[in-house]
Each structure stands twice: as C-alpha cells, then as structure tokens.
Amino acid sequence: MVKFKSRPSTPNGKPAKRPRMAYMEDSDEERTPVKAGKKNLESPKKRMKSAAPVSGKQHAIQEQRKLLPIAQGRDALIHEIRENDVTVLIGETGSGKTTQIPQYLLESGLAGKGMIAVTQPRRVAATSLANRVAEEKNTEVGKLVGYSVRFDETSSEATRIKYVTDGMLVRELLSDPILSRYSVIIVDEAHERTLRTDILMANLKAIQQKRNKPTDRKGKGPAAALSPLKIVIMSATLDAEKFSSFYNKAKILYVKGRQHPVTIYHTATSQADYVDSALRTFFQIHTDRPPGDVLIFLPGQEDIEGLSSSIQLYANRLPQATPGVLLCPLYAALPPGQQTKIFSPTPKGMRKCILATNIAETSITIPGVKYVIDTGKCKEKRYIARSVGSGFDTLLTRDITKSSAMQRAGRAGREGPGFCFRLYTEDAFKNMPLSAEPEIRRCTLTASLLQLKCLGQDLEELEFMDKPDEENILSALAALYILGALDDKKALTKNGRDMAFLPLEPYLARVVLAARELGCVREILDIVSVLSSNSKLFFDSADQRDAALEARTKFRHSSGDHFTILNVVRSFDEIAKTETNAGKKDWCHKTYLNFRCLTEAVAIRTQLKEVCERMKIDWTASCGDNEQPVLRSLVRGLVQNAAFLQPDGSYKQVMGPSIVKIHPGSVLCDKKIPAIIYDELVYTTNIYARGVSAVPRSFIAEVPVLNHRKA
Structure with missing residues (x-):
C-alpha cells in the first residue's frame, strides 16, 4: 500500500475531512515487445537538414527537433516510404512522428509538387499540430503549413503540409474523388478507428490503385497526369498487422519513443465516484508530492467543469504557503484560444492541473506533466437502432480499453520519470478489452452513406477493415429515403446531392x-x-x-x-x-x-x-x-x-x-x-x-x- 503523507488542508491549516485514497503500487508501464520482422528505425543518429539560418528561439526549436527519437531514423524512414506505396508506421509515445514525418517528406522532395495531408480524428489536434509545425518551419499558419477542420480552414495556395480532420478529407472526395492535390496522405492515430478514418482508408486503397497504375504504351494512363500517391498509416499502438493486411501486406516500420519510467498505482478497491476520487487524489499529489503538473483524464465536458469548480474551491482554502493551482480544461468544444493555455509554461509558485477528455491521450504533447490521474472512464458514441429508419445516437460513459490506459499512463513520462494514479483496481485493468470497437460498428451511418452515394459508392459493397452492422446500414438507407435524399431504388436524388454539399x-x-x-x-x-x-x-x-x-x-x-x-x-x-x-x-x-x-x-x-x-x-x-x-x-x-x-x-x-x-x-x-x-x-x-x-x-x-x- 502507498500511503500519502498529508491531506488537503482547510483555511485553518487542519487536514480536510475528505477520506484518503489507498493505492497498490504496480510496476513500470506495461510494454509489449515488438514482433520479429519489423524494421527498427533506430539507426545511428544523423544530422538533420536544416532550413534557412535561424537564431534565438528558432535555433532552440531546431535543436529540439534533432533530439527527438525519430530523428535518429530520418534517412532510413524516408528511404522506406520512397520505396513502398503504403507504409504502416508504429511510433511510440514521444517519438515525434506526427510533427516530424511530414517535414522530413517535404524536405526530402518526396512529395514533389503536391501537398502532404496529415489526418487527425479531432479538431483540437489538427489545429494545435499545425501551429507547432508552422513554428518549427518558422512560418505563419496558413502559409507553408495549414489546417482544415469543420467550419474553420486556414490554408493557401502556398500550403504544402496540411493537418486535416479525417472528416474534412472525406468531404474533399466530393469535389476531388482521387485527391489529386495530394502526393502523400498520412493517416495518423489510425488505431482509434473512427468512422471517417475507416471510410477514408477504404477510399485511399481504391484511389491509390488508380493513381499508381502504370501508364499505357501511349502515355494516357492515370500516372501520366498525376503523381503517384504515397500512403502512410501511423498508429501509437502495436495493432499493425491488421492495417498491413488491409493494404496487401504493407511494410511495417517501428520507431521507439522517448518514454521515461512511469510508476503506476492502482486503487486497492473500486471507486464508486470517479470525480470525487480524482479530486482527493489531486490534493494528495498537490500537498504531498514534488513540483510537476497534473493531467486528469475525465469522460466529458460536464465532468471537467464540475471537477474544476471543486478543485478551485478547495485550492482557495489551502494555506498561503501552498503553491497555487492553475486550472486548464481541454475538450473538443474548447475554442483554440483557450486550448493554447495548456501549452504555456507553468507560472512560478503554481501547479498546473489539466482536466482533459481522451483527446489528450495521443497526438498532442503537453509539456510539464509529471502526474497523471486516470479515472478509467470515457465517453463513447453509440447508435441505438430501435427499428428501420428509427434510432438515436447517445454518448455513454464507459470503461476505457487497455490500450487507452497505457496511452494515458505514457503522458506522465514524456519529459522525465512520472507517476500514474489509476482510479481502478489492477484486476480491472487486466480484464479490460485491448482496444475499442470500431465506430463503423456502433455509430449512425446516415451522413457517411450519403457522402458515399455522392461518390457513386455503396456502403454495402465498399471494402472496409471491419464490415458495418447490417441493421445500421438499413436504418441509414431508410433515414435518407425519408429525408428525400434517396429514391425508392436507393438512387441519389438532386436533393440528396444538395444535402451533401x-x-x-x-x-x-x-x-x-x-x-x-x-x-x-x-x-x-x-x-x-x-x-x-x-x-x-x-x-x-x-x-x-x-x-x-x-x-x-x-x-x-x-x-x-x-x-x-x-x-x-x-x-x-x-x-x-x-x-x-x-x-x-x-x-x-x-x-x-x-x-x-x-x-x-x-x-x-x-x-x-x-x-x-x-x-x-x-x-x-x-x-x-x-x-x-x-x-x-x-x-x-x-x-x-x-x-x-x-x-x-x-x-x-x-x-x-x-x-x-x-x-x-x-x-x-x-x-x-x-x-x-x-x-x-x-x-x-x-x-x-x-x-x-x-x-x-x-x-x-x-x-x-x-x-x-x-x-
């Protein structure tokens, strides 16, 4: 058992009357060995090709890039992507894959005259990553580096690297079915298996077959007019075989991350109220442990706002000598201006507390985090079909998967040794499913089916990694018929095309x-x-x-x-x-x-x-x-x-x-x-x-x- 030295204090300096949390200490973060046959990109360290001469802050940024684990395998990685139409890249947390690979491909000339698209499941990641890479390239967002998310696009004719949500790239198919503007498409966080990511991967497979087909003897084939398309599938977990198999046994590469040891604690017993448990655990860290920011994973915005108010209330009652608490929420609906607050240095005499949904599991790196509190919960969208043409989406709070638990713990070890406090037992962790059910099996298909109809595709016949549920397909077809988007022969109507636009x-x-x-x-x-x-x-x-x-x-x-x-x-x-x-x-x-x-x-x-x-x-x-x-x-x-x-x-x-x-x-x-x-x-x-x-x-x-x- 791990016992904490003190508890949150009240204005009079006495311990608060909140019961303490008890934990069972576990080993360092679980690691799955890389299977034999994967190519390891940890080749001898080589100097990166630098851009124009830089100084001051830019010099420091470029030095940071050189120190990222992925920099050691830069040339080997470029070689493999150049030699293979599809590459599956498994990059551990902290490797730098999401920010560096697009830059490597651009710097090497591999993209030719086309753009490099990097897809993200969430808009927060797309916008923040575009800002970071633009800073690394010493340019403004919207010029060399841009982004495109729903109802917000910042890009131009000069844009060569574009971070986009997977849904926006699927929408681009409506006006450009072969994505002719792009030479390289990087599908990041593919392991999350969102509905739009699965639709995109299915279409990319067909598009690549068209674009990479050799020209005929008279030079009139597709490749005569378009550059070949390179596809890079990136994932933070070792679920690579399925992606490789889907893309006809594509090459699998592995990049080791920069992960410091993380000490993990599980609760001795199950916790009935995860928000209250998170509150008590935070103050045990805040009053007992050395400096370091805290990242708390919560299911949704309401939980974040409620816990934020409670933490602020108790923080205001602590003795003056106790460091202050800087609260930083992070969820999908948060405006970009407020999201940047989490990346700012923690003020002296303060401890930053980031309260986040699972958007903080991957893609974005939050500096300064030493402690992670994992409630073990997340929100999952699920479509409940009641009858053909009738049903509803609902956001259910559910237990996370083992993959998510490992990702969350890894957030504490990005810059040095860290600690993860799991608000669930070790047995609960061992019994978790390895990964979540793909969205295509549990979400409404109405919008996606309409987009596919506009592309002349039938959802029932498209080749997916996992087939959607037949009842959900029938429900989506019925819904579109009722809306007048499809006729009684399942053909797209003019109204349907206008709706998709x-x-x-x-x-x-x-x-x-x-x-x-x-x-x-x-x-x-x-x-x-x-x-x-x-x-x-x-x-x-x-x-x-x-x-x-x-x-x-x-x-x-x-x-x-x-x-x-x-x-x-x-x-x-x-x-x-x-x-x-x-x-x-x-x-x-x-x-x-x-x-x-x-x-x-x-x-x-x-x-x-x-x-x-x-x-x-x-x-x-x-x-x-x-x-x-x-x-x-x-x-x-x-x-x-x-x-x-x-x-x-x-x-x-x-x-x-x-x-x-x-x-x-x-x-x-x-x-x-x-x-x-x-x-x-x-x-x-x-x-x-x-x-x-x-x-x-x-x-x-x-x-x-x-x-x-x-x-």
Whole structure:
C-alpha cells in the first residue's frame, strides 16, 4: 500500500475531512515487445537538414527537433516510404512522428509538387499540430503549413503540409474523388478507428490503385497526369498487422519513443465516484508530492467543469504557503484560444492541473506533466437502432480499453520519470478489452452513406477493415429515403446531392433546403448554426439555476426551443452592433448564455451563407414574424424525430417504438402538446427529447413519405 503523507488542508491549516485514497503500487508501464520482422528505425543518429539560418528561439526549436527519437531514423524512414506505396508506421509515445514525418517528406522532395495531408480524428489536434509545425518551419499558419477542420480552414495556395480532420478529407472526395492535390496522405492515430478514418482508408486503397497504375504504351494512363500517391498509416499502438493486411501486406516500420519510467498505482478497491476520487487524489499529489503538473483524464465536458469548480474551491482554502493551482480544461468544444493555455509554461509558485477528455491521450504533447490521474472512464458514441429508419445516437460513459490506459499512463513520462494514479483496481485493468470497437460498428451511418452515394459508392459493397452492422446500414438507407435524399431504388436524388454539399448533418441540410422552398432561409440559418456548434447555448450550475431561468425568460418562445434559439441569436446580433467583444461577453454572462457557442455559431452562419451563394440559395429570404414556414422547414428535416402525445402525458414516436419525455431543460417541459419534433434523444433514467418544438399534426402529415405509407 502507498500511503500519502498529508491531506488537503482547510483555511485553518487542519487536514480536510475528505477520506484518503489507498493505492497498490504496480510496476513500470506495461510494454509489449515488438514482433520479429519489423524494421527498427533506430539507426545511428544523423544530422538533420536544416532550413534557412535561424537564431534565438528558432535555433532552440531546431535543436529540439534533432533530439527527438525519430530523428535518429530520418534517412532510413524516408528511404522506406520512397520505396513502398503504403507504409504502416508504429511510433511510440514521444517519438515525434506526427510533427516530424511530414517535414522530413517535404524536405526530402518526396512529395514533389503536391501537398502532404496529415489526418487527425479531432479538431483540437489538427489545429494545435499545425501551429507547432508552422513554428518549427518558422512560418505563419496558413502559409507553408495549414489546417482544415469543420467550419474553420486556414490554408493557401502556398500550403504544402496540411493537418486535416479525417472528416474534412472525406468531404474533399466530393469535389476531388482521387485527391489529386495530394502526393502523400498520412493517416495518423489510425488505431482509434473512427468512422471517417475507416471510410477514408477504404477510399485511399481504391484511389491509390488508380493513381499508381502504370501508364499505357501511349502515355494516357492515370500516372501520366498525376503523381503517384504515397500512403502512410501511423498508429501509437502495436495493432499493425491488421492495417498491413488491409493494404496487401504493407511494410511495417517501428520507431521507439522517448518514454521515461512511469510508476503506476492502482486503487486497492473500486471507486464508486470517479470525480470525487480524482479530486482527493489531486490534493494528495498537490500537498504531498514534488513540483510537476497534473493531467486528469475525465469522460466529458460536464465532468471537467464540475471537477474544476471543486478543485478551485478547495485550492482557495489551502494555506498561503501552498503553491497555487492553475486550472486548464481541454475538450473538443474548447475554442483554440483557450486550448493554447495548456501549452504555456507553468507560472512560478503554481501547479498546473489539466482536466482533459481522451483527446489528450495521443497526438498532442503537453509539456510539464509529471502526474497523471486516470479515472478509467470515457465517453463513447453509440447508435441505438430501435427499428428501420428509427434510432438515436447517445454518448455513454464507459470503461476505457487497455490500450487507452497505457496511452494515458505514457503522458506522465514524456519529459522525465512520472507517476500514474489509476482510479481502478489492477484486476480491472487486466480484464479490460485491448482496444475499442470500431465506430463503423456502433455509430449512425446516415451522413457517411450519403457522402458515399455522392461518390457513386455503396456502403454495402465498399471494402472496409471491419464490415458495418447490417441493421445500421438499413436504418441509414431508410433515414435518407425519408429525408428525400434517396429514391425508392436507393438512387441519389438532386436533393440528396444538395444535402451533401452543405457542411451539415443530413437532417439539418434538409431543413435548409426546405427553407429555400418556403422562403425562410435567414431564420433557419440562425437556428441550424447554433445546433451545429460544438458547445451548448445554455449552461446552468446547480446554485444558479433559478437565476439563469429568470434571466432567460425574455427569450422563451411559446412554440418551443427552436424559436427560443432564434430569439437569442437575434438579440445577440443586436448587441453585436454596438458592443465590443468584452461587452458581448458581459451580456452573455448576465443572461447565462454561452458566449463561445454564439461566436462559433456566427462563424458557422457566415460559412453557410457562402455555401448558399454557391448553391444559388437566397440566404436573405425571410418570413418575418410568420412562424409557420420555419416550423414546416424544421418538420421536413426532423420528421423522423416527431412524436404524438399519449394519454399518460408521454410521447410516442411517429416513426419508431420509443416512448419519450420532454427534457427538463426544454421550454415545453411542463406543457402538454399534441405533436412535437425534437433534435435528439438523450438516454438517462428515461428517454428524453431535447430541442423540442410544438407543431400542428397537419405539418407532419404533409411529409411525402408519410403519404406514401398511407397509400
């Protein structure tokens, strides 16, 4: 047992009355030996080719690059990628693979005149990595090095290295089916097996066969016009054989990382409340252990915000001699400006505490981290199919995998010996599955199926590493048919192609197209921009809930949540005409609205207006105070999410078997409405409809697919 010397203190200097955590000490981080036959790139260290003469900070950055483990195998790595069409690269944590390999390939001339794309599963990683590599190349982001994430692109004609989310590269296939602008595509974090990564890898296999096909005798083959495509699959775990097999026994390379020893502790018993356990463990570290920043892994944003408040509360009660605590949240919805805070040096006399979701497991390196607290939990998206054409996505808190646990522990050993405190037992770790189920087996396929249809591909026939579930495929086909994106022969319609052109979820894209017909595009863009934001518009804390409800009364609309959103956006636009950024923030604070959500929504709306102009959609078309066109448009996209009132006060889905209740946070939570539509279902103790509007039954009956059913 490991006993801590002291506990968190209160203002009077006495130990706080929180029970201490007990741990069983384990060995250093688990390591799996490299299988025989892999090529090890730990060749003798060679000097890197440097760019233009540099000095000061740039000189230090270039020296850091030379010291990265991957620098030792630079020339051997370039040689192998040059000699092989597909390379599978396993790089340990801290090797530098994500930032250095694109630069090596560019410096060696291997990319020719084309671009190098580096895909990331998460936008936070794509933007932060682009900033880091731009700094290393002594340039501004958007020039030599750029990025592209949903609703945000910073690149130019001069861009040669582009960090992109896998979803954005899949979208590029719609306008460029053979990705002709790219000479090298690096699929990073491939082991995470996101839905879009799997779709991308399937398409890359077919694209490479076309582009790398030898020219015919007359020089008219594809290779005569396009440079060959190189594919590099990068993973942080040793799950390489599957990728190699998929790409016809591609060459597997291995790069050792810079990993210092990490001492691991497991709890002696299971912890019922992982947030409370994390709180107590943090203060045991903070009051007992030497300096060093702490990284706490939590499932989601709500847990992060709750634990942050608790840590701040207790930190304020510590004796003055105790170092201060600098709290730094990190999750996908956090604005880029706030994300950079985690990379800044920790101020003197402070201990940085980073509270992060699993986005901190891989890709990004956070300097200064010596201690990791692993709750053993994560959020996993899962599609629950209730019947053909009916189902819902839900984010479930679940136990992590063994692979994730190892990745999290490794974060503590990047710069020196570290410590990982796992809030679960050693037996729990041993019984964890090695890796997570691929998203393609557990997520809705509607948006991806629509994109593939636009590429002339059938999801059922595409060659995937893992086949999607047949029930999910049928559900996605039915959903697209109901939305009018596919006809009864599963062929793509004009509406379907237009829906795919809009950078929105299919149901929201259908709402916009309906608004085009009904003359209310301006109002609909205001609403869908907020719904497409990564952040929630409304946020409440338990002690301020009544005050928040009172402050937001003026926005409430009798028809429900969508017009309430519209009222908020209109008010924010009015404030923006006269107030500075600080004034807008203050207004949001007083009305308990999320400033981050609204600023992101404004940026999304601007992009949607540009897309509408390219599609010849008049985004200025407005219905004024007439509510009916807006509600009719919403029904057209949300018809699958319609429900009728039952005698007991619950609601029965029109297209599905579920009995749902209106979410307590809805404007309509206490109302009895004959018919409703909703944005999503949330499963907790009950199935709750969130984002609800009241609509006449006749609007639902107008939807063509329902008329076909009756016929």
